[in-house]
Amino acid sequence: MNAYYFSILQGSLMTVAVALASLAVAVLFGLLGAAARLSPNRLAVAAGTVYTTVIRGIPDLVLMLLVFYGGTMGLNYLVTAMGSKASVDINPFVAGVLTLGFIYGAYMTETFRGAILAIPRGQSEAALAFGMGRAQTFLRIIAPQMVRYALPGFTNNWLVLIKSTALVSLIGLQEMTYLSKQASAATRSPFAFFLFTAALFLVFTSASLWVLRKANDHYSLGTRRAQLH
Amino acid sequence: MKWDVIFQPENLALYGQGILTTLHLLMASLAIGAVLALGFALALTSRWRVLRAVVGAYTYVVRGTPLLIQVYLIYYGLGQLEWIQARWDDIWPWTYFKEPFFCALLAFSLNTAAYTAEMLAGAIRETNAGEIEAAQAYGMGSVAILWRIVLPSAMRRTLPAYSNEVVMMLQSTSLASAVPSMLDVTSAASRVYSKFYLPFEAFLFAAGIYLVATFALVGIFRLAERHFLAYLGPHKT
Numbered sequence: 001m002n003a004y005y006f007s008i009l010q011g012s013l014m015t016v017a018v019a020l021a022s023l024a025v026a027v028l029f030g031l032l033g034a035a036a037r038l039s040p041n042r043l044a045v046a047a048g049t050v051y052t053t054v055i056r057g058i059p060d061l062v063l064m065l066l067v068f069y070g071g072t073m074g075l076n077y078l079v080t081a082m083g084s085k086a087s088v089d090i091n092p093f094v095a096g097v098l099t100l101g102f103i104y105g106a107y108m109t110e111t112f113r114g115a116i117l118a119i120p121r122g123q124s125e126a127a128l129a130f131g132m133g134r135a136q137t138f139l140r141i142i143a144p145q146m147v148r149y150a151l152p153g154f155t156n157n158w159l160v161l162i163k164s165t166a167l168v169s170l171i172g173l174q175e176m177t178y179l180s181k182q183a184s185a186a187t188r189s190p191f192a193f194f195l196f197t198a199a200l201f202l203v204f205t206s207a208s209l210w211v212l213r214k215a216n217d218h219y220s221l222g223t224r225r226a227q228l229h
Numbered sequence: 230m231k232w233d234v235i236f237q238p239e240n241l242a243l244y245g246q247g248i249l250t251t252l253h254l255l256m257a258s259l260a261i262g263a264v265l266a267l268g269f270a271l272a273l274t275s276r277w278r279v280l281r282a283v284v285g286a287y288t289y290v291v292r293g294t295p296l297l298i299q300v301y302l303i304y305y306g307l308g309q310l311e312w313i314q315a316r317w318d319d320i321w322p323w324t325y326f327k328e329p330f331f332c333a334l335l336a337f338s339l340n341t342a343a344y345t346a347e348m349l350a351g352a353i354r355e356t357n358a359g360e361i362e363a364a365q366a367y368g369m370g371s372v373a374i375l376w377r378i379v380l381p382s383a384m385r386r387t388l389p390a391y392s393n394e395v396v397m398m399l400q401s402t403s404l405a406s407a408v409p410s411m412l413d414v415t416s417a418a419s420r421v422y423s424k425f426y427l428p429f430e431a432f433l434f435a436a437g438i439y440l441v442a443t444f445a446l447v448g449i450f451r452l453a454e455r456h457f458l459a460y461l462g463p464h465k466t
Contacts, residue, residue, distance in 0.1 A: 054440065056396075056443075057396075057439060057440040057443035057444065058400070058436045058439050058440055058443075059399075059400040059401070059402075059403035059415065059439055060400065060403075061403045061415055062418065062435050062436050062439065063436070065415075065419065065422075065428070065432050066428065066429070066432035066433065066436065069422060069432070070432065073426070073428050073429075074429075159293075163294065163295040163296070165295075166297040166298060167295075167297060169297075170297075177295070177297060177298060177301075180301075181301065181305075184301075184305055184306075188309065189309055190301065190302075190305035190306045190308075190309050191302070191305075191307070191309050191310060194298055194301045194302045194305065194306050195302065195306070197298055198294040198295075198299070198302065201293065201294045201295055201298065202290060202293045202294055205293040205294075206293065
């Protein structure tokens with residue numbers, strides 16, 4: 001019995017790995033998406049808008065199955081076309097991370113776009129007047145201030161993302177949801193195992209909330225807050 | 230791409246059945262969830278600290294754990310408990326726990342209730358103090374104030390956030406496919422995929438169905454907002 005709990009605990013490392021890797025991909029897509037939506041190029045704006053609207057209208061699970069099964073078939077087709085007889089399997093970790101990253105990149109796009117828009121225009125104009133390049137302006141002036149405006153939305157997206165990693169179990173990645181389901185089938189006592197996994201998720205979400213609240217306090221230093229009551 | 234396979238009558242029928250199940254799950258869980266959410270929101274804003282703490286803990290746990298785990302807990306987990314096993318053969322309402330549809334519906338309803346309750350509670354807390362004072366000045370009792378002043382206004386102001394929740398719920402119904410023998414849109418796609426080995430066609434078609442449903446829901450809520458929130462916009466002269 002204890003061995004099962006231990007394996008679920010080990011699976012939680014996989015959950016964290018999937019979540020963090022997906023987050024990295026999502027932040028990348030989010031920055032690209034925000035850049036596209038804020039660019040003067042109409043085509044880029046349209047592409048960014050289609051990305052965020054379409055992704056948010058399709059369930060995570062359907063996209064994941066599409067990437068996993070579709071990707072496997074597409075790759076095999078490609079390999080056969082190149083004259084090889086080998087068959088390729090997509091790694092569920094890679095498929096999960098790419099799908100979750102792509103999906104939450106759409107949510108991050110909106111968060112980052114709002115954060116960039118919240119920074120007064122004068123900031124980047126002043127940077128340009130000082131002779132900074134566009135990259136330098138972004139890294140030194142925009143990005144540090146963006147963090148404060150983006151953190152609340154980022155926190156939300158991250159919490160939803162962690163919980164979505166449970167879906168990767170459905171394409172066979174052995175993270176804690178998958179392992180708890182296996183343990184349930186083997187021992188016929190699902191209640192305790194699922195409760196244990198739920199508790200682990202709760203630990204992750206609670207810890208994230210605490211860390212991000214600290215970060216929020218840190219990045220909001222020096223901002224004045226008015227009290228209504 | 231072999232789209233003609235998708236449009237064979239028996240496969241279209243499969244998707245059609247899936248759409249019905251998905252819509253049924255969505256409507257029913259939203260309806261049950263809304264009723265529960267109203268009760269929970271009143272508890273969250275009540276004067277009794279214990280009640281606030283209990284319901285607050287409930288929404289915190291539900292919002293902090295994946296819906297998939299909640300579905301598993303109810304479908305696989307509860308069926309294991311001897312107390313329920315002793316009853317689910319003949320004693321109402323425990324007989325329902327044998328049905329996959331009921332288990333999915335229960336998990337979805339309890340989940341959306343937690344999210345909606347927090348939104349509604351937030352809107353209730355932010356009710357303009359002047360509105361309540363005016364009602365008190367007219368001599369309304371606290372129940373009358375709640376039903377005639379606070380709730381109608383709070384529910385309207387929850388509408389934009391609630392439309393997001395409804396769209397999220399539509400996406401979440403795809404988790405019903407994790408319960409064996411459920412046939413929602415996602416399971417229909419999975420069946421077509423495994424029968425014909427056409428992943429792109431099967432899942433893209435499902436994605437298209439969800440996309441259309443999402444746009445329809447967004448459109449409906451935009452109309453509802455225009456109607457119910459008109460008084461918050463600029464006045465026409």
